[in-house]
Amino acid sequence: GKTSVEINGKKAHMWQTLTVCKGDIISVGKVESGCRCYLSIRGGINVPMVLGSRSTYVRGRFGGINGRQLKAGDIIEGFTVSLLGAGLRMPESLVPCFGDSFTVRVVLGPQANMFTECGIQTFLSNPYKVTIESDRMGYRLEGPAIEHKGKADIVSDALLPGAIQVPKDGKPIILMRDAQTTGGYPKIGVAITPDLDALGQAKPNSTIKFSEITLREARKKLLEYRKKLAGLAEKLIRIS
Structure with a gap:
């Protein structure tokens, strides 16, 4: 995302390293575009390791x-x-520049067969809005209902970030990075990793459109994405 940053009242720039001293005050303004901004601290934050990570899982406390x-x-x-x-x-x-519209490429399945052909076309051809009932666990979307062939539930099975569940009301839910591990709603598709990461910048009322992609294409896009991320360090510009 984009925001304004000041150090001791003086404007500072995003997307670059900043050196601060003891007693300095960093001020961060409102997010101007996207949904989130990040402050990275060199060396990490000194808190106890939990499951190999120093991050916080608020829902799990x-x-x-x-x-x-x-x-x-x-x-x-x-x-x-x-x-x-x-x-x-x-x-x-x-x-990156984030607006209010996102295209999310999806691999259909694993329960796409539980939806009518009309339901799948509804999913792929209509825009959906991110609702205020959205967080790091999942984005609830508002838009045309996706038609099931029959029951809208399954025996609970494994879930991963990117899975798109469709409950009885036909309104899709995109599972995000803090997704639960199991669920009982059928999944019409799975968002590819590069688009899921970008989707983290979608805020309420942002528009999402889904586009089908094959598994082979999804794997290719993932490899390209990883290669791009791995090469970022070499492209950084040194400043005085």
Whole structure:
């Protein structure tokens, strides 16, 4: 996303490393585009490791600071790190720009056979809106109902981020990074990883359109995406 950043009242730039000293004040404004902005601290945050991670899972109430969101007065400790490598920025051409419309490529299945042909066409040919009932667990969408062939439930099976469930009301739910591990709604498709990551910047009322892609194509796009991410470090520009 995009926001305004200040250090001690002076404008600072996003998408580059910033050196701050003890007592400096970092001010972050409202998100201007996209849904989220990130502050990365070199060396990481000094909190106990949980399941191999220092992240926070708020719904599960573990990780981070007592498994909760940050609040005023919290003290976040870092680690002592070297300043070597400071002074780098992302080239303007590689900085993503997020609007209010997203195209999500999906591989149909694993329960696409539980939907009518008309239902699948409804899914692929109509825009859907992100509702306010959306979070890191899943995005509930509003739009034309997707028709089931019969019952709208299955024996609970495994779920992963990107799976698109369709409950009885026919309104799809895209499972995000904090998705549950099992569920009993049929899944009409699975969003590919590059598009799921971009979708993290969709906010309520953003528009989503789905586009079918084959499994072979999805694998190719994933490899291209990983290669692009791996090459970012080489493209950073050194600044004085």
